[in-house]
Amino acid sequence: xxxxxxxxxxxxxxxxRLSSLATLSPGDLAAIEAAERAAMPVRxxxxxxxxxxxxxxxxxxxxxxxxxxxxxxxxxxxFLSFLLPGDLVGHCAQSDPxxxxxxxxxxxxxxxxxxxxxGSPGLTEAYAVSRALDEAYLLAQIVRLGRYNAxxxxxxxxxxxEERLSCARLTTGGRFRFPLTQETLADALGLxxxxxxxxxxxxxxxxxxxxxxxxxYLPDLAALRARVGRLPVVVRQA
Amino acid sequence: xxxxxxxxxxxxxxxxRLSSLATLSPGDLAAIEAAERAAMPVRxxxxxxxxxxxxxxxxxxxxxxxxxxxxxxxxxxxFLSFLLPGDLVGHCAQSDPxxxxxxxxxxxxxxxxxxxxxGSPGLTEAYAVSRALDEAYLLAQIVRLGRYNAxxxxxxxxxxxEERLSCARLTTGGRFRFPLTQETLADALGLxxxxxxxxxxxxxxxxxxxxxxxxxYLPDLAALRARVGRLPVVVRQA
DNA sequence: CGCCTTGTTGAGCCCTTTCAAAGGATGTGG
DNA sequence: CCACATCCTTTGAAAGGGCTCAACAAGGCG
Numbered sequence: 001x002x003x004x005x006x007x008x009x010x011x012x013x014x015x016x017r018l019s020s021l022a023t024l025s026p027g028d029l030a031a032i033e034a035a036e037r038a039a040m041p042v043r044x045x046x047x048x049x050x051x052x053x054x055x056x057x058x059x060x061x062x063x064x065x066x067x068x069x070x071x072x073x074x075x076x077x078x079f080l081s082f083l084l085p086g087d088l089v090g091h092c093a094q095s096d097p098x099x100x101x102x103x104x105x106x107x108x109x110x111x112x113x114x115x116x117x118x119g120s121p122g123l124t125e126a127y128a129v130s131r132a133l134d135e136a137y138l139l140a141q142i143v144r145l146g147r148y149n150a151x152x153x154x155x156x157x158x159x160x161x162e163e164r165l166s167c168a169r170l171t172t173g174g175r176f177r178f179p180l181t182q183e184t185l186a187d188a189l190g191l192x193x194x195x196x197x198x199x200x201x202x203x204x205x206x207x208x209x210x211x212x213x214x215x216x217y218l219p220d221l222a223a224l225r226a227r228v229g230r231l232p233v234v235v236r237q238a
Numbered sequence: 239x240x241x242x243x244x245x246x247x248x249x250x251x252x253x254x255r256l257s258s259l260a261t262l263s264p265g266d267l268a269a270i271e272a273a274e275r276a277a278m279p280v281r282x283x284x285x286x287x288x289x290x291x292x293x294x295x296x297x298x299x300x301x302x303x304x305x306x307x308x309x310x311x312x313x314x315x316x317f318l319s320f321l322l323p324g325d326l327v328g329h330c331a332q333s334d335p336x337x338x339x340x341x342x343x344x345x346x347x348x349x350x351x352x353x354x355x356x357g358s359p360g361l362t363e364a365y366a367v368s369r370a371l372d373e374a375y376l377l378a379q380i381v382r383l384g385r386y387n388a389x390x391x392x393x394x395x396x397x398x399x400e401e402r403l404s405c406a407r408l409t410t411g412g413r414f415r416f417p418l419t420q421e422t423l424a425d426a427l428g429l430x431x432x433x434x435x436x437x438x439x440x441x442x443x444x445x446x447x448x449x450x451x452x453x454x455y456l457p458d459l460a461a462l463r464a465r466v467g468r469l470p471v472v473v474r475q476a
Numbered sequence: 477c478g479c480c481t482t483g484t485t486g487a488g489c490c491c492t493t494t495c496a497a498a499g500g501a502t503g504t505g506g
Numbered sequence: 507c508c509a510c511a512t513c514c515t516t517t518g519a520a521a522g523g524g525c526t527c528a529a530c531a532a533g534g535c536g
Binding site: 485 | 515517532534
């Protein structure tokens with residue numbers, strides 16, 4: 001216990017994100033650490049959840065990216081949201097729930113069972129806030145698809161990912177790992193990969209975005225936010 | 239109590255919808271009826287919820303239509319979802335929640351405070367399922383905007399509304415009240431009202447849809463569903 | 477080194493938007 | 507019961523954003 005400050009600096013991305021959502025007790029953090037040690041690997045392109053199948057447990061992403069996805073009868077594909085380290089998968093209050101969409105790993109991942117929140121006000125609140133954020137990001141996705149043009153969609157989504165990764169301290173000054181292919185990006189943004197490619201080039205030409213070796217660098221976050229009118233997502237009172 | 243069957247036939251749309259989500263006790267139904275008697279009127283175009291303001295209570299729609307909405311800095315508007323009789327507004331598990339979008343009345347409405355679910359397994363489950371459905375309809379909206387063309391968007395949304403209104407028995411054989419203007423429809427579907435108008439005409443010409451005097455009639459639900467590949471939304475095991 | 481996935485580029489087309497303007501409803505007050 | 511205002515629907519013409527369909531380059535991996 002005397003080493004708490006030291007331990008704090010060693011916290012994992014998952015612990016950092018959940019801590020940013022609610023005040024967690026030492027016991028909560030210990031439970032998170034234990035869960036992380038028990039994490040299981042999931043390979044890229046594997047399904048974490050399959051649409052229409054019963055949901056058994058709530059999972060927690062330790063590392064790697066996943067996405068909620070729907071595939072239409074004719075092969076068209078739409079990513080609904082991205083799932084990042086510290087995000088919950090399949091958290092749900094009702095009995096006998098059924099998955100309303102699939103969840104697929106976009107990278108190799110580590111996934112664990114989410115620590116039980118019973119009896120922990122901190123985890124209960126963190127999970128509730130996490131759910132509220134999930135919903136807020138779904139709404140943001142709807143606005144992007146409904147009312148943003150291609151360039152705005154790309155910029156806004158990338159800014160959102162930066163914002164979310166920041167909660168887990170997975171960014172440094174507008175720079176972060178970006179494992180999405182242009183086709184994946186396109187299927188999230190309701191565009192074709194060809195057009196996504198051209199718009200990314202446009203953002204690069206204007207110097208708004210530098211994308212190289214699976215890493216993104218946004219030199220001027222504030223300017224880019226202003227350009228697409230982006231406000232940070234807030235779900236609770238300061 | 240001896241008159242239960244009679245009472246059952248008199249159930250309100252709200253009671254019918256909530257009953258379709260979970261098994262409700264006579265006490266639950268009584269609480270719903272009491273809430274309905276205490277309903278307050280809300281005039282068309284009034285806000286039920288304002289974005290960024292704290293959420294105080296959970297509301298229940300007794301009659302009329304509303305919509306969750308976001309307005310961009312430049313005036314562009316996007317409806318996120320429609321709220322129909324029996325739907326909950328502002329239901330939320332975390333502490334100090336803030337509204338992530340506004341909710342505006344699309345018609346004159348009656349709205350009441352949602353009966354407290356503490357101590358009622360039936361209402362607790364009904365609310366949980368209602369939330370799960372809300373999310374499922376958000377996902378459906380994302381797919382519509384991301385991967386459907388204009389005609390498919392319109393048809394799919396109208397089919398969804400039919401499906402949802404059916405839970406409250408507010409439809410009869412593919413016929414139901416439809417109070418949306420074409421501009422509202424357009425702002426929900428990420429289209430312009432001009433194009434929405436033309437696509438509606440197209441659906442009328444092909445006989446898929448009859449729209450007159452604020453009422454819609456879908457002569458062949460099954461055929462229309464097949465045409466847009468629509469499956470019913472399911473969130474729990476049968 | 478060769479395969480396979482991912483990224484890039486060009487040209488033409490089409491769905492949807494934009495910008496007007498007119499036509500119909502609906503409701504209110506005189 | 508008509509006049510008038512307002513909101514909603516309808517129509518036309520032209521432009522544009524994003525798509526389609528290739529084909530080719532480049533990069534990672536076994």
